[in-house]
Amino acid sequence: MIRRPAVGRRLLLFGLLVGLAAGAQPMPAAPLGEIREILGRELLPEPDAAVLEALAFDDLRGDLRQLDPYADWFPAPGTGDMPAGAGIAAELEVDPDGTWLLPRQGGPLAQAGFRDRVQLLAVGGRSVSGLDAVQVAGLVRGEPGSRVRLLLVRPGEPLRYDVTLLREHARLLDVERWDVGGTTVLRITDFAAGRTRTALAATLERLPGGDDPVVIDLRYAGGGDLYEAIDMAGMLLEPGTELCSVRGRGETAATYHATRGSPNGPPLFLLVGPATASAAEVFAGILQFHRRARLAGQPTFGKCQAQTERRLSDGSLLRFTNREVHFPDHSTCTGAGLVPDLPVSQEVLPNLERTLRRLPVAPDTRAGNAAPPA
Numbered sequence: 001m002i003r004r005p006a007v008g009r010r011l012l013l014f015g016l017l018v019g020l021a022a023g024a025q026p027m028p029a030a031p032l033g034e035i036r037e038i039l040g041r042e043l044l045p046e047p048d049a050a051v052l053e054a055l056a057f058d059d060l061r062g063d064l065r066q067l068d069p070y071a072d073w074f075p076a077p078g079t080g081d082m083p084a085g086a087g088i089a090a091e092l093e094v095d096p097d098g099t100w101l102l103p104r105q106g107g108p109l110a111q112a113g114f115r116d117r118v119q120l121l122a123v124g125g126r127s128v129s130g131l132d133a134v135q136v137a138g139l140v141r142g143e144p145g146s147r148v149r150l151l152l153v154r155p156g157e158p159l160r161y162d163v164t165l166l167r168e169h170a171r172l173l174d175v176e177r178w179d180v181g182g183t184t185v186l187r188i189t190d191f192a193a194g195r196t197r198t199a200l201a202a203t204l205e206r207l208p209g210g211d212d213p214v215v216i217d218l219r220y221a222g223g224g225d226l227y228e229a230i231d232m233a234g235m236l237l238e239p240g241t242e243l244c245s246v247r248g249r250g251e252t253a254a255t256y257h258a259t260r261g262s263p264n265g266p267p268l269f270l271l272v273g274p275a276t277a278s279a280a281e282v283f284a285g286i287l288q289f290h291r292r293a294r295l296a297g298q299p300t301f302g303k304c305q306a307q308t309e310r311r312l313s314d315g316s317l318l319r320f321t322n323r324e325v326h327f328p329d330h331s332t333c334t335g336a337g338l339v340p341d342l343p344v345s346q347e348v349l350p351n352l353e354r355t356l357r358r359l360p361v362a363p364d365t366r367a368g369n370a371a372p373p374a
Contacts, residue, residue, distance in 0.1 A: 031314055039068075043249070043321065089110065089172065099120045099128045099129075102116075106173070117350055141167065174195045191228040192228065193225035214266045215269045216269070220275050226282060229283040236268070244325050281337070284338055342359065
């Protein structure tokens with residue numbers, strides 16, 4: 001198993017998972033001296049001294065991203081927390097194209113018949129247009145057992161779904177198993193240290209034997225723990241196989257090899273797209289490099305870099321890039337992304353059933369599944 005350098009804990013929000021928009025909440029001042037010292041010592045690449053010195057709290061996130069496009073700062077717990085209560089077991093994202101929900105297996109949204117990402121138009125009759133993630137979460141969340149009414153639409157489809165769900169506290173799985181038209185799809189949205197590898201191994205062991213391909217959905221896997229991703233790739237390759245090298249600023253590159261694994265499992269298809277990033281790209285890139293898996297979808301985000309987190313003296317959290325990952329041929333996906341072996345159009349990729357029809361997976365998925373009731 002890969003030995004992990006000490007890093008800060010990753011922040012996760014459960015019930016309804018929320019991606020916080022920059023500037024969504026008023027925040028207290030950050031300890032700028034600490035931030036300058038840490039970034040000056042560890043940021044990759046080495047920061048411009050003038051930009052580093054010019055960091056100011058008025059636009060701290062904007063200033064940080066001049067140094068590192070993936071850097072961020074989060075206030076201490078309790079300052080700008082998401083609303084309390086129960087949710088619908090979905091991941092919430094607000095972007096320029098709309099407000100989106102990704103159902104988590106076993107939760108209220110999934111139980112209503114939704115398996116894939118859907119656009120949220122309204123909550124309780126109120127449009128969510130123009131609202132940030134925390135504001136939307138405040139509408140969706142509430143007392144356990146209470147009801148919430150959502151207006152949803154699937155990407156590329158005109159039909160709208162008016163559904164009422166019971167709010168609940170859901171137990172989320174690290175690896176989800178979905179049946180889509182008779183094809184088993186394993187979905188991973190996060191690489192959680194010490195958990196996702198074990199969950200994937202256990203899930204693969206429970207699958208029926210045979211030569212049917214296994215589909216792993218990484219379309220919305222935005223990252224997680226780098227060393228968990230490396231471990232997971234090694235689990236699927238011959239022991240001793242070179243996986244990748246990882247280098248921090250001023251460090252000698254550390255090369256990692258598979259320590260235990262099984263190269264003789266079923267064929268793998270990994271679904272990827274523009275939201276597949278960071279640790280997910282490393283996992284997919286290693287398996288693609290060794291031809292252990294074929295990638296299907298759209299080019300990935302292009303960030304084969306690792307971030308770390310540092311807890312500051314006031315309890316706030318600084319996140320920044322500190323390591324670069326290279327595949328065995330010294331290439332990296334940073335700035336370019338991974339190119340799929342089987343391209344799937346941007347119009348088709350958000351629809352899991354239609355995407356599976358483009359793949360040589362068995363059994364035949366052309367029959368599809370009934371849509372959830374309106």
